[in-house]
Amino acid sequence: MRKKRRSSGLFAACLLFGFAAACPSGALAQADQKLTIDIPVKLEKANVVFDIGKLVLNGDMPFFIGDMDLLATDLKDWDVKGQIIAVFHGDAAYLVLNDEAYDANRHIQTGHPVKTGNPYAKLLTGLMEQGVHIELCGATAAANHWGNADLLPGVKVNTNAMVRVTQLEQDGFTLIYE
Numbered sequence: 001m002r003k004k005r006r007s008s009g010l011f012a013a014c015l016l017f018g019f020a021a022a023c024p025s026g027a028l029a030q031a032d033q034k035l036t037i038d039i040p041v042k043l044e045k046a047n048v049v050f051d052i053g054k055l056v057l058n059g060d061m062p063f064f065i066g067d068m069d070l071l072a073t074d075l076k077d078w079d080v081k082g083q084i085i086a087v088f089h090g091d092a093a094y095l096v097l098n099d100e101a102y103d104a105n106r107h108i109q110t111g112h113p114v115k116t117g118n119p120y121a122k123l124l125t126g127l128m129e130q131g132v133h134i135e136l137c138g139a140t141a142a143a144n145h146w147g148n149a150d151l152l153p154g155v156k157v158n159t160n161a162m163v164r165v166t167q168l169e170q171d172g173f174t175l176i177y178e
Helices: 004-015 063-077 089-094 099-105 119-130 138-143 162-170
Strands: 047-050 081-088 133-137 157-158 173-178
Touching: 004 157, 047 063, 047 099, 047 162, 063 119, 081 089, 081 162, 089 133, 089 138, 099 119, 119 157, 133 138, 133 162, 162 173
Parallel strands: 047 081, 047 173, 081 133, 133 157
Antiparallel strands: none
């Protein structure tokens, strides 16, 4: 049952996120092939911090979204205690902006016939609903003249991303650099 769900999950990830690297050309045909796990992983506790300072895209999709979703799902399914924190800063920080601030940051002018809004808002909100804590670097926010009202609901602001990541690592969090 678990293997069947995983292969359908890979198929769904291929369709939803378009991960070319994760979905080689024969992925559909390979979905039913047997997979043997050589190194089973069990966790009792997992505290993880994602350092998201550079925006890496696969097409138009930020690559880390699929990674965080998979990790959050696995930890929940395996009943692992702990938390996931995503610290946004640098050129990836605008992803946590609300629709109006996102359009302003991406230079979609008021009166422009096409307002995009933040296309990642629902995905990030979904991650927060899974228990992922999303933080924005206060230094990045100040440099961009963003206030708390410019952020997606639920996004917290820390003093400084590098100091926060350092603090979390010293507190025993595992760093994932995206």
